Amino acid sequence: MKIEHLIAQIKSKNSFLCVGLDTDLDKIPEHLLKEEDPIFEFNKAIIDATHSYCVAYKPNIAFYEAYGIAGWRSLEKTMDYLNEKHPDMYTIADAKRGDIGNTSTRYAKAFFDTMNFDAVTIAPYMGRDSVEPFLTFEDKHAILLALTSNQGAFDFQTRTTEGLELYKQVLKTSRDYENSERLMYVVGATKAIYLKEIREIIPESFLLVPGVGAQGGSLQEVCKYGITKDVGLLVNSSRGILYASQAKDFANKAAQQAKTIQNEMEMELHKRFGD
Numbered sequence: 167m168k169i170e171h172l173i174a175q176i177k178s179k180n181s182f183l184c185v186g187l188d189t190d191l192d193k194i195p196e197h198l199l200k201e202e203d204p205i206f207e208f209n210k211a212i213i214d215a216t217h218s219y220c221v222a223y224k225p226n227i228a229f230y231e232a233y234g235i236a237g238w239r240s241l242e243k244t245m246d247y248l249n250e251k252h253p254d255m256y257t258i259a260d261a262k263r264g265d266i267g268n269t270s271t272r273y274a275k276a277f278f279d280t281m282n283f284d285a286v287t288i289a290p291y292m293g294r295d296s297v298e299p300f301l302t303f304e305d306k307h308a309i310l311l312a313l314t315s316n317q318g319a320f321d322f323q324t325r326t327t328e329g330l331e332l333y334k335q336v337l338k339t340s341r342d343y344e345n346s347e348r349l350m351y352v353v354g355a356t357k358a359i360y361l362k363e364i365r366e367i368i369p370e371s372f373l374l375v376p377g378v379g380a381q382g383g384s385l386q387e388v389c390k391y392g393i394t395k396d397v398g399l400l401v402n403s404s405r406g407i408l409y410a411s412q413a414k415d416f417a418n419k420a421a422q423q424a425k426t427i428q429n430e431m432e433m434e435l436h437k438r439f440g441d
């Protein structure tokens with residue numbers, strides 16, 4: 167998807183919500199387990215209920231790989247459903263890949279060509295030649311982990327070498343990669359305070375911001391420090407939306423949660439951009 171199209175979607179829906187499809191058979195409503203493909207049926211119901219309130223969906227690949235071939239099939243069906251019924255939705259494969267060049271090339275083919283995702287999350291640790299294969303696809307994005315939402319982020323990402331924290335080195339160095347305009351970055355909502363300095367290095371790049379909802383990050387703080395003239399944010403919530411109810415009304419409850427976040431986003435956008 168062209169970035170202009172994503173920005174237009176955000177503006178027309180007054181939403182920069184990404185719904186994370188972290189679909190877990192231990193958490194979905196019991197009545198769905200009787201279906202032939204419970205994961206797909208759950209995703210389809212969630213998509214049908216939430217698509218007016220969000221602009222993106224982010225299946226986390228672990229939740230599909232965990233079920234082997236059946237899980238991959240559910241993922242493929244979910245992507246086919248999204249691409250056919252909701253082609254305006256931005257789709258992110260949360261796979262956190264990255265390897266030597268020829269291997270990254272195959273990962274890029276898997277997610278961009280075969281599965282037709284718009285973006286994939288990438289671990290930057292192996293450097294330039296592990297990232298650039300993902301940047302050769304027009305209108306696709308590689309989303310580099312910069313400062314993640316979890317506690318372990320402090321093990322390495324905030325450590326300083328040569329006067330600069332590692333996550334800042336990731337931001338600075340990757341700007342010189344070929345086709346770096348196709349990069350986005352992950353910054354956890356739980357690290358919103360860091361966004362001020364992050365925006366000094368990457369004033370315009372889109373950020374994927376997970377960690378509101380179940381992990382306790384604040385949408386208001388994220389907006390305060392992270393929003394750009396094009397909004398520049400995709401804020402993800404997975405469990406907080408997916409598992410708002412585990413009863414038969416799960417899709418309605420998920421829609422209510424998504425609508426609540428969308429309303430908050432609309433207020434934040436209104437504060438900054440007016441009508």
Ligand SMILES: O=C(O)c1cc(=O)[nH]c(=O)n1[C@@H]1O[C@H](COP(=O)(O)O)[C@@H](O)[C@H]1O
Binds near residue numbers: 260287403406
């Ligand atoms: O790359 C990610 O999406 C990601 C990065 C990060 O720093 N923290 C983080 O939670 N995530 C993912 O975002 C989702 C968060 O899920 P909830 O905490 O249930 O909203 C999960 O799929 C995580 O793997």
